[in-house]
Structure formats: structure tokens, C-alpha cells
Amino acid sequence: MPVTASGVTLRLRLDSGGTSFLFTGAVQRLGIPPGAAPESGVALPEFQERAWIPGLGEGGVRRDPPDTGRDGVQEILMPVRPDSGEWPGLDGVLGADWLQGRTWTLDYPGRLLLLRNPGDLPLHGPGERLDLLWGDFGHDPPGGMPGDRSGGGAGVPVIQVEVGGESLPAAILTASGAELTEAAVGAMGDLRAARRAITRVDASLFDEWRSRHPDWTVLEGAEEGTGEPAMEIRNLGVASSEIARLWVLRSGEGRVEIGGGGSVPEMVRLFLGGDVLREFRLTLDYGAGVAVFEPAGFP
Structure with a gap:
């Protein structure tokens, strides 16, 4: 602070x-x-x-x-x-x-936010470095994602991840959170508080996964107030790491909040919260458009 x-x-x-x-x-x-x-x-x-x-x-x-x-x-x-x-x-x-315009390390295990010199990246292993995909960062993303290189907006970091063997873009939202119902917290059994950091999924993608993966557990009425459901997805791959199981929350139209300071391409439908980021020591080089994901067990 x-x-x-x-x-x-x-x-x-x-x-x-x-x-x-x-x-x-x-x-x-x-x-x-x-x-x-x-x-x-x-x-x-x-x-x-x-x-x-x-x-x-x-x-x-x-x-x-x-x-x-x-x-x-x-x-x-x-x-x-x-x-x-x-x-x-x-x-x-x-x-x-x-x-934006700076290089940061978000050390979740160490509970630190570090401002680094421009371009200063930590030593990292193979596969721990990812390009930031939105056009503000100068990289062309796969799949023809549109990029605005005008430099006019505050870009939200977007990376490529895998879910259940499918590759897709995901935005990094450090403040993504929700309050879950008592029933949902009990069913998840993860000993976390009802008000928590959580990864959100656009309604259309959530519904696609629900249809495509009937073995993934869905909890109806998981979010307090909105009644949106939660789903336990499998095998989320981030850089060289994989999270075997993760509860994500469906977000109805307009409920994934991107404030006036940031924007993401419309085709981004997955929004990684602190429940994923806490597994890493994350370095974001906004100038070079690079992210380094050091697993929580880094040396």
C-alpha cells in the first residue's frame, strides 16, 4: 500500500x-x-x-x-x-x-506488486513466456483477432490459453470477483469465502461448454443476486502450467465489467481472475507485449 x-x-x-x-x-x-x-x-x-x-x-x-x-x-x-x-x-x-506503458511483476505468492525497469523480465523456463495478443501490444493474435494499433486505448492483457484441449484467447482481469451463494460455496467445497476472486465466462461460451462437456459439473444459481450458474472446467492450460479443475462463473450479457480505462476485442469470451493468477508470479511488460508466468513453486 x-x-x-x-x-x-x-x-x-x-x-x-x-x-x-x-x-x-x-x-x-x-x-x-x-x-x-x-x-x-x-x-x-x-x-x-x-x-x-x-x-x-x-x-x-x-x-x-x-x-x-x-x-x-x-x-x-x-x-x-x-x-x-x-x-x-x-x-x-x-x-x-x-x-500500461510499464513493466510489472504481480507476485501473488509473495503478495507484492513490483515496478520493473522497461523490458526487464525475470529468468524463466521454456514455455513460461507468452505474447500479449491484442493489437495495442504490437502482436498479431492467432485466428484473425482484430488489433487496434492506433495506441489510443488502454489495452487489457490478452493471452492464449487452452481449456479441455481447445485453444482460445483470455483476458487478464485482476479485479474479477463475485459473491457466491452459501449453497454454491458448500457444493464447491474449496474452503474459500463467498466473496472471492473468480474467473468469468461469457454466457455464449459457458453454454457451449455445457453442451459439449456434459461431464463438467454445473451449479445452478451460484452467484448471489444474479442467479448465474458456475461450472467446474477441466484442464486449463496457462503457459507451461495446467490447472486440473477450476470453478468459473457464467456472466450474462454486459456483466463482465471492463471499465473506461480498458477494452478487449469482442471475440474474447474468457476472463481470468485472481483464482487463476494466484498460481503464478506474473510479469507483464506492456511496452514489449510480453507476459511471463512463473508457477507458484518457482525457485
């Missing part, structure tokens, strides 16, 4: 598919009185060296309207949103617009 120069600790959610913002309460804690924040947003404050994070636009993409930040750096303002009871204790979100 970053700590400002004045000693304020900010609790920020990392959302590779969303847009960055601060809640009103956090802005007030930073010493900006109610109503004083400009409509276009606020600049991130100075942070202590031991708990520092970069600002929007520092070495990343530029968005209008720009603001002249500290030391001549053109910094992008953070939008401000009303406080939300949905995320108690959170001060805001760091989204796709903050991640």
Missing part, C-alpha cells in the same frame, strides 16, 4: 480491466476539502520513498485533459468518485490506464 509524504496510507485496488480513480473520502484524507477537487480530477500526491507508486502518465499513455505535474512531468489527473459501500475500506482503484 502506498504511503504519502504526509503519512497517509492509501488502500488501492488493482484492476487491469478498469479505469483509475479515487473515492471522495480518500481525497478528503489527502487534505483536499469537499468541493475543492476540480471536476477533471486530482493529481496523485507525493509518496514516501519506501512506499512509492508512479502517477498516471509518468512514462505511460497521455489522456486529455493533461496537467503539468511535478518537476515538469506531464501527469494525468485521477478522477474522483463518490464513496461506495460496495468496497468498504478502499480509497480507490489503479486501473489499466495506470498499468
Whole structure:
């Protein structure tokens, strides 16, 4: 968690598919009185060296309207949103617009987020390196997936995975989550909380798998509120690793949330959440369009 120069600790959610913002309460804690924040947003404050994070636009993409930040750096303002009871204790979100243009390691086993030098990748074994497939990253994906090379949007990382022997593109959504019913949690028997990180599947793909794999267990009414079902898929291959079984949640039309900071091609119908990512030490080089998936048991 970053700590400002004045000693304020900010609790920020990392959302590779969303847009960055601060809640009103956090802005007030930073010493900006109610109503004083400009409509276009606020600049991130100075942070202590031991708990520092970069600002929007520092070495990343530029968005209008720009603001002249500290030391001549053109910094992008953070939008401000009303406080939300949905995320108690959170001060805001760091989204796709903050991640892009940089090289990061998301060390799930070590519970660390590391900012690396551009192009600095960890030592990795054969098969642990994947191209990021969307056009923003400069790679042509298989199967004719359209790519926008204009550089205009905040790209959401997309990789190629395998499910049940079928190869398909999947977006990496670090904030993908849901609240499951008590009955679903009991049936899954994985000892995890009802509110959890989870991988989501577009409704059309979920229904295809349900028809094609009748041996895959389906739990009706698994998601609290929506009543969407969950399915236990088999043999999810990510880079050189394979997850034998994984519960995924069906998402009805429009329910896979990609915020204003990110976008994915329409043909992407699988959205990997923290339940998959926690198995890895994941490095994302947004500049080079490369991902490295080190398994949780890495040396």
C-alpha cells in the first residue's frame, strides 16, 4: 500500500480491466476539502520513498485533459468518485490506464506488486513466456483477432490459453470477483469465502461448454443476486502450467465489467481472475507485449 509524504496510507485496488480513480473520502484524507477537487480530477500526491507508486502518465499513455505535474512531468489527473459501500475500506482503484506503458511483476505468492525497469523480465523456463495478443501490444493474435494499433486505448492483457484441449484467447482481469451463494460455496467445497476472486465466462461460451462437456459439473444459481450458474472446467492450460479443475462463473450479457480505462476485442469470451493468477508470479511488460508466468513453486 502506498504511503504519502504526509503519512497517509492509501488502500488501492488493482484492476487491469478498469479505469483509475479515487473515492471522495480518500481525497478528503489527502487534505483536499469537499468541493475543492476540480471536476477533471486530482493529481496523485507525493509518496514516501519506501512506499512509492508512479502517477498516471509518468512514462505511460497521455489522456486529455493533461496537467503539468511535478518537476515538469506531464501527469494525468485521477478522477474522483463518490464513496461506495460496495468496497468498504478502499480509497480507490489503479486501473489499466495506470498499468500500461510499464513493466510489472504481480507476485501473488509473495503478495507484492513490483515496478520493473522497461523490458526487464525475470529468468524463466521454456514455455513460461507468452505474447500479449491484442493489437495495442504490437502482436498479431492467432485466428484473425482484430488489433487496434492506433495506441489510443488502454489495452487489457490478452493471452492464449487452452481449456479441455481447445485453444482460445483470455483476458487478464485482476479485479474479477463475485459473491457466491452459501449453497454454491458448500457444493464447491474449496474452503474459500463467498466473496472471492473468480474467473468469468461469457454466457455464449459457458453454454457451449455445457453442451459439449456434459461431464463438467454445473451449479445452478451460484452467484448471489444474479442467479448465474458456475461450472467446474477441466484442464486449463496457462503457459507451461495446467490447472486440473477450476470453478468459473457464467456472466450474462454486459456483466463482465471492463471499465473506461480498458477494452478487449469482442471475440474474447474468457476472463481470468485472481483464482487463476494466484498460481503464478506474473510479469507483464506492456511496452514489449510480453507476459511471463512463473508457477507458484518457482525457485
